[in-house]
Amino acid sequence: MNGPGRPNRRKVRGGRLLVEQQLRQLSSEVRGTRLMLLTLMEQLNRQGQPLVLTPAAPSAAEAPPLVVPAPPVMPAVTPLPHPPSLTTQPTSDLSERRAAAYARLVERVHAAVVRVVPAGEQVLIVSRGDEALLDLPGRRGWHFPRTEEGLWAGYHPADSAAAISHLEQLRSAGARHLVVPATSAWWLSHYAGFRAHLERTGRLLLRDEVGVVYALDPVPAPGPAQQREDGGPATTAAPPRPRTKRPDPAVTREPARTPRISPAHRQREDKK
DSSP states (O other): OOOTTOOOHHHHHHHHHHHHHHHHHHHHHHHHHHHHHHHHHHHHHHHTOOEEEOOSSOOTTSOOOEEEOOOOOOOOOOOOOOOOOSSOOOHHHHHHHHHHHHHHHHHHHHHHHHHHSOTTOEEEEOOTTOHHHHOOTTSEEEESSBOTTSSBOSSOOSSHHHHHHHHHHHHHTTOOEEEEEGGGTTHHHHOHHHHHHHHHHEEEEEESSSEEEEEEOOOOOOOSEEOOTTSOOOEEOOOOOOOOOOOOTTTOOOOOOOOOOOHHHHHHHHHO
């Protein structure tokens, strides 16, 4: 039993439950009102109109209504065109520049050949199949390497020995000069034995940024030959020197000596 002045427990518990139920209901109503206001603000902002919040029962003592300004309307921004790249160029433009630079190189090669090679000579060119390089003024240009029909072989030599063999074959056919343009300068480093052969059997006429030009002297008539160990051309062996036979000191005889005759012995011989 509850004594005097002590609250009834059941009434307290019931009142607490009632308060909690009213708070939950109020929270739900507040959330719904807030969601409604946010939706309304979004719609008005889209239309560019300010939202005015007024209380349901305004009084003189209360503050003036709250005015929420609409967000400013940003002017339309026109995107700027992309600036041209400073490092990359269109493929067509780059190809045209490379073609123009190669055409200038071909002209400079022709001018260099005319300057150092006599007219009417047969000239080998490491052309990589370009017929424009063979169009030498007053000279006959051949592909190197080439086929029997005079076309570019379509491949590079397998090694220095193959390049030397083909060079000597064309030298025997009348080739008197070899041109290595700057675009094929890697030949002289890749085929080291071939370069050594050119320096040994040819004459350097020109070496600059355009390329290298060698003169190929004709090979002398073959004779008794000996094959070089490094794969180079055969060299004519020199005739052996006649050997002089030296006298054997064991069988060499000294000349006979004349006996010496004294004067007294000679007088006795005369008296007889």
